[in-house]
Amino acid sequence: MPLKKNEPQIIRVINEEGGFIMSYIEELQKRIAHIEKGGHEKYHQKNEEKGKLFVRKRLELLFDEGIDIEDAFFANCMDDSLPSDGVVTGIGKINGQDVCVMANDSTVKAGSWGKRTVEKILRIQETAMTLELPMLYLVDSAGARITDQIEMFPGRRGAGRIFHNQIKLSGRVPQICLLFGPSAAGGAYIPAFCDIVVMVDGNASMYLGSPRMAEKVIGEKVTLEEMGGARMHCSVSGVGDVLVKTEPDAIDYARKYLSYFPKNFREKPQPMEPKDVMKFEKSIEEIIPENQNAPFNMYDFINRIIDADTFCEIKKKFAPELITGLSRMNGKPVGIIANQPKMKGGVLFPDSADKAAKFIQLCDAFNIPLLFLMDVPGFMIGTKVERAGIIRHGAKMLAAMSEATVPKISVIVRKAYGAGLYAMAGPAFEPDCCLALPTAQIAVMGPEAAVNAVYANKIAELPEEDRAAFIKEKQDEYRDDIDIYRLASEMVIDAIIEPNKLREELIQRYRIYDAKNVVFTERKHGVYPV
């Protein structure tokens, strides 16, 4: 006899005389319909006002053809007010590939986590682990349900396990976070352990303590946007990677991003139909200024060597002096790390080094070949960056770059000075090749700095009128000494390439290096400079 105890309020299966008024099938359908609607209508309206879509609508947009399988749909179904316990978990297809997903339902207790919410998230993660499928997190959650804390917070199957699982999944399968609403307190670690975090401007936020808590506990008055908003995280803290205007934009980005990845670390990414390079009036030679110190726009260079419209940039607004993004050449994915001379002279800073380190690890984990485009005056110097620990941040970039075993090509576009050469996969770090354009210049430092460093006293002793001529003479000598043909003769670089032939050269080399299969070294793991 079904449902006499704990009978849900909305569904009465038995009438007062004890007779059935609904068939089993009807009851099931009614329950399904109730759960599928999510939380109370007023919360749906509230979300709509903010431009937020209902969780099931999000999933409809995300998958090729809706969610294929869903587990624990009935979680907490004895309580009518908590449909699916505020989270949808299941598997659907993106670009024809099965992926696992967990998606908060913010119409149900603000997407907060109860005991079953956490268990559902853990189970879908463990499914992703068993099947080795990508794992997506569609986050819109107020955090822990304080009333359930003993059941969901501290224990073996408590929320901490979500992060433990994420850490275990990291590098095995792609993990993507789409942030549609808040990701508060402990919940903020879900994005932190994902490969990439896409944030919707105005709605998404991440913070450990809310502005209200900050005021109460430390006395700081601050707005949510300033402290943990999407724009701040995508441009200042670097915890966010991609800033988008709307939820459909976020979903489109995730679908595009995933097309560059294999489903797990055992496989290589799928090639797509090759496309021609974009057509431009100016050739590569024409966009590179002869004066090494004058800026130019590295995006113009990138667009002249990749398949048209294939650049999928990561962290565009964070540390823009270094560009990182996925692209395709002849249809095959290539991860690009490029100095941007137009921003901060292309100098490397602590943030740019961190940005590079994470991107390199991402590509290396999922067998995406790397391309380094160098035009770098070196790492920044001065009090500010030394106090910020630029040495250890730079070391992170060197370590990630050095350890990467995917096909790795470095191209010296213009200058490669000092540790900039090292950080950008210089010859000592086992790139499969180090190519140079005729505009390349490799040195410990540029001619101006070098002549200053070596002859400072001599210059000071000279009469004023002789100084300029002396400096020029020494600079010319220095330039001859670091001449690119001399470096080619010493086999420091592997080839000098005509700029307009670079794309073809790269396509050939990546095709050949595809056979690469190496292990960096044997050990448990390195002791990372963090």
Added chain:
Amino acid sequence: MQEVKAMMAGNVWKIVVAVGDTVEEDQDIVILESMKMEIPIAAEESGTVKEIKVAEGDFVNEGDVIAIIEA
């Protein structure tokens, strides 16, 4: 009102606008010289240059205000 700030430490090499000039978004205001590179510092929004707070040859630190632009 918009404060145009130095994005990195360096010397003011050239000031390329004058007080009273109308400037567009992304138009260069000053060019710093740092790490032997020319570092253009541009306006983030269009407007009129109200004040220039540096002189050529000055050292500026990251975050220092270089100019003020009124929308």
